Amino acid sequence: MKIIKLKLKSKSYPIYIQQGSITKAGNLLARLKIGKDAVIITNSYLKRKFGIQIQNSLTRCGISSKFYTAPDSEKAKSIQYCLNLIDKISKYDNKKQIFLVALGGGVVGDLTGFIASIYKRGVPYIQIPTTLLAQVDSSIGGKTAIDLKVAKNLVGAFHQPKAVIVDPGLLKSLSERQLRSGLAEVIKYAIIKDKFLFNFLKNNYKKVFCLNKKAVELIEERCIAIKAQVVERDEQEKKGIRTILNFGHTIGHAIEAAAGYHKYSHGEAISIGMACATEISYNLKLIKENKLKQIINLIRLYKLPTQFKGIALNKIMNSLVRDKKFIQVRNKFVLPAAIGRVTIKNNIPEIIIRKTILRHLI
């Protein structure tokens, strides 16, 4: 089993990567001594599909398990749902040594991590991510959040899990669209930090798409290693290092917000965002034309969008200026400087952003 250790002093934790690792969850968790009673937050589909395997593995190691199912959508991240769940957990948790388990994608991970951060001033939790996006990105690094009416992810916490169990075998349960959405984040890692991965993705489209075991493990290990290194150096996004992970997310988030989070998946929105950011970089003469083309071509190779329709430019610009990451700057962009290297620029003239977005609006 491949183990990547995310080193954060007393908050360090292992990320286990192996086909079939969920059937070893009991052993892996018993070793960590984080509690005797697992509260597993998931959705009903995943509970049906993987619940028994995980439960059996935990039971064998003397860990009890209790499932709570969340809606399979951003609704699960509402404050109402969150409070409702805390209420249930507190009634179940009578003299138990509970820890939480997030079994799901980014939504379940964010919700579970946030509850773990505030329930009784913090309880341990572990991540068992089930989507590619969660396996390579959102399950690692301890960013948790829920949505308020006024904005998505407005409240949250940095609360590191005690372990992440990545089982690439779970990806078979994904729809093609979900898989592509995750591949958008993989492409992001390649562009910001990993030229080798970029070329691998370019040359192994078929293997990746049919979830060839070796190809998926290679991709996951490389992405997770990058994420772990970045988080180790800048856990709470205070030093500008973790910022590079937001490549494609500035315009991507604005498109998601303007479109109401339904029309485009997160991966699709950040694909458009990466295309726009790369073009901004080209306009600012930070990257050469042939690199711009290579990046656009890779996004398109994975059938991810670089253009969009049906959203007014002003709506996107309004969302963009309200981005909670902009403190004392008008805007902040992560821009590719080469394949595998990015630079951060603040206060890019609005006219450049507008023109770029317009060019990607069909």
Place this chain on the structure above:
Amino acid sequence: MKIIKLKLKSKSYPIYIQQGSITKAGNLLARLKIGKDAVIITNSYLKRKFGIQIQNSLTRCGISSKFYTAPDSEKAKSIQYCLNLIDKISKYDNKKQIFLVALGGGVVGDLTGFIASIYKRGVPYIQIPTTLLAQVDSSIGGKTAIDLKVAKNLVGAFHQPKAVIVDPGLLKSLSERQLRSGLAEVIKYAIIKDKFLFNFLKNNYKKVFCLNKKAVELIEERCIAIKAQVVERDEQEKKGIRTILNFGHTIGHAIEAAAGYHKYSHGEAISIGMACATEISYNLKLIKENKLKQIINLIRLYKLPTQFKGIALNKIMNSLVRDKKFIQVRNKFVLPAAIGRVTIKNNIPEIIIRKTILRHLI
């Protein structure tokens, strides 16, 4: 100015203690470089009484200030009020470098600290405690929380402030009952850790009660030094060290919960709790009769209750068994072993607890 530094590596912070220190808030905070825009959470009485002084001091140092007033009761710690405030702050916080300021007692401190811990995954905050209880205890150590319907302080976080500004001059605004409530926590510190303070309290009742400057500063410095040392050694109450601060709180909290948080102030409830815990200690032969008497006498000297009425024993016992601090134990008590020294005991037979509480029920 007396400065006690609470040492927690990157989370270390100064506690400033001086009569009139609120008028220096601007200088003290500008030095810390935590932001340019203070969001001050307080109640309308304190805003009227001290708001202008603090605002002027901040303005002189180039820090803007915005006040939000919270209800002057536990209501301010409801999730509704908390969300309402986050909503307002997020609308105000447009490209600002905000930090929060808790200007108030324990309720305002808990609420402000909790919002600071979750808003945008954590923003800096500082404490300007205005009650004796908050100055010697709740403002220090980073425990924050709000109440859910199912239980008080059920959700919260450990989120350390960036500074605590203790101005003993503010205590003149307290009612006698509020002052006595704070003195209950002072007596707690004396019993658990400070025989000198115990004797000082015994011999200087009048000075303490009329808020003699030197007496108050001595009391505050000693209590704060103890609190800081305990928090340094066990920030998140995981090693059983911070537990000693709960002396009197096990039965105290149960009485508060059973009485509905109106009848007895926190200090009154823990006074009864300290009396009960000391008697349990005596029953278990952990402390001698003359020490028991000394402790009871000191509590009574400060006109704090050691007995109560009008609450059913079963209601108290029901609250007690649900205490969220009891994990895999039936109960946990901090018991005096001498003046200035306590010991922790788990699973004390229920019959002893019941009998002791009954003896304190008039």
